[in-house]
Amino acid sequence: MNQTAAPPPIEHQRTVLRDGLRLDSGQLIRPLHVAWRSYGTLNADRSNAILICHALTGDQYVAERHPSTGKPGWWANLVGPGLPVDTDRFFVICANVLGGCMGSSGPREEMTDADGNGLGRPWGTDFPSITIRDMVRAQKMLVDHLGIDRLLAVIGGSMGGMQVLEWAATFPQSVFAAAPIACATHHSAQNIAFHEVGRAAIQSDPDWMGGRYWETGRIPERGLSVARMVAHITYLSEAALTRKFGRELQGGSALTFLEDVFQVQSYLRHQGSTFVRRFDANSYLTITRAMDYFDLATEHGGLAKAFSGTPTRFLVASFSSDWLFPTSESRTLVRALNAAAARVSFIEITTDKGHDAFLLDEPDFHRALGGFVAGAARDLGL
């Protein structure tokens, strides 16, 4: 049986918003906690702020060592001094999403009643269903709290890109430039299906205990690990998996009929087992559902309406071997932006690295994003 204990709590820097947030579901989260990090300095007229939105399993530690894994920031190759998102020039904010597990209000945090009183137990599965728009509203409250009227840019990939689109559609006057990367205007049936497998794996784990695993001090390690394994496959291309592992055998020897005979097997199991130490299972359920609900057209009465009259400029980027959010989805978005007379650039980066490419060293992508941000700054007189 499972012996892995829940990870020790980490103190995350966070802002407490006393009035709370009314969700799309109608429920109130009060107070609202937003955990966030920033890099660089906000200028006097508060016009140089860039918001980075993270993906499903990302967090606010975009450009610094992660406090629990010790790994570099997840976009440390893109965000930092002298980098395409230049923290010498810009004030870069990254907030843990609503529903996350790194200090923002979410299933792992203490449950509160309608008056904001703590109830002495985690939300767990009683945390309300949330949407991508709810995540963005929480970020907007933080940005307002910081006294920033308009963001120079909002940038994000994958689920982060969904948030970028929601920012532009919901708060167009607050977004000067938007870069939705490796994403889509809705989650596809196949993507919903892969998420459902992950959720079924978590919910099948007896250690999940109907979501009340905090009562035991253990975590549903096996189910969460399987969920991570299947998701991880969708982040890589067939070519990337083949190049990394092909049919290479463990130890390089001949076929021995061992259980884990191929290197790709131990790699995947390792991906699963390291993930469980840093991520909360109920957060995984909550956030994957929010992604599945995402459908910008339905929310805003059509894609054309979502962006009608938008003042925002866009950079849409896709990666040729991304089969989770294929280029065709970005083209649909670009057509809608064109139809709305938006200012939009589109690049498809040729790479065989799959969806993961948005996190990797892709010079063409980094140059394009750097140019896009620099151009926006120039046009704002920064």
Add this chain to the structure above:
Amino acid sequence: MNQTAAPPPIEHQRTVLRDGLRLDSGQLIRPLHVAWRSYGTLNADRSNAILICHALTGDQYVAERHPSTGKPGWWANLVGPGLPVDTDRFFVICANVLGGCMGSSGPREEMTDADGNGLGRPWGTDFPSITIRDMVRAQKMLVDHLGIDRLLAVIGGSMGGMQVLEWAATFPQSVFAAAPIACATHHSAQNIAFHEVGRAAIQSDPDWMGGRYWETGRIPERGLSVARMVAHITYLSEAALTRKFGRELQGGSALTFLEDVFQVQSYLRHQGSTFVRRFDANSYLTITRAMDYFDLATEHGGLAKAFSGTPTRFLVASFSSDWLFPTSESRTLVRALNAAAARVSFIEITTDKGHDAFLLDEPDFHRALGGFVAGAARDLGL
């Protein structure tokens, strides 16, 4: 906890081969049980026999109602009186693969010692590792036992296609015509990865009990169900999933933030839950590993050597939206057959139904296969 009991045993028609089978691993299975069904009549000179090879979760009930699910045979649209594989003219054999769970030697059957004595418990995970070639050797023993020197045709899709290739490479004089459909000459890294997720899910289920679940009378229902869910996604195309479900909501109502809000979710969970009633978890582990090991080139010292001087004629068929065994894999096979001066036809069927298309009503495919079989019969003077 899991309350599903193991399904009641079914008596399958089978042949007991006393001498047993020596496996690629070196182990001996004695006696060897081969469960099989046949349709039509074997002619006097035993020249009209066609062997159908089934896929991972298929079985010998290719053209008749399944004894446990009550569903029609899995290829009842292709095999039967007057159909492309015409049981009015041909003697059609289909055997449960070695390692399966429908009566052939496999993890669910009684374990035997080296002398063939029953040990009063199932093999479970003590069943040896097997290869696709072992499956084919078991079928060859059955065919020999029936006094058939040469099969008019060997036909199969997916893992069935792997067996067809192995038949042609290992027993070329016994195969007049071969139709490998929707398959490849080796299992790709991505396919191994998806299998590994399924195996991890089964092995993570506490009811699996290290493979000894027969001791409890229960089955590792949750793990096997998750394994089936992820596999099922790979059998369908994105387009097929979207056409079937799109983002359709349960009950057709507005977004309600229920757990299973999308139809695709309940469909997948249903696929998982029905599967566990008919399939054995340890068989799933054994057979998926055999597929992962499959690499015809390595086994035979190169693809050219595998088919060098082959007397067999081939029909290779692929389906345009199959991303599990994409057309590019079939082209690799065709090039190797061309290089070996084999007689080979190749068709790619245009369909948006994904890998599953090989089981569905695809008129172009059925016409091509019917013509191929009829041509082979004509050239043998049948």
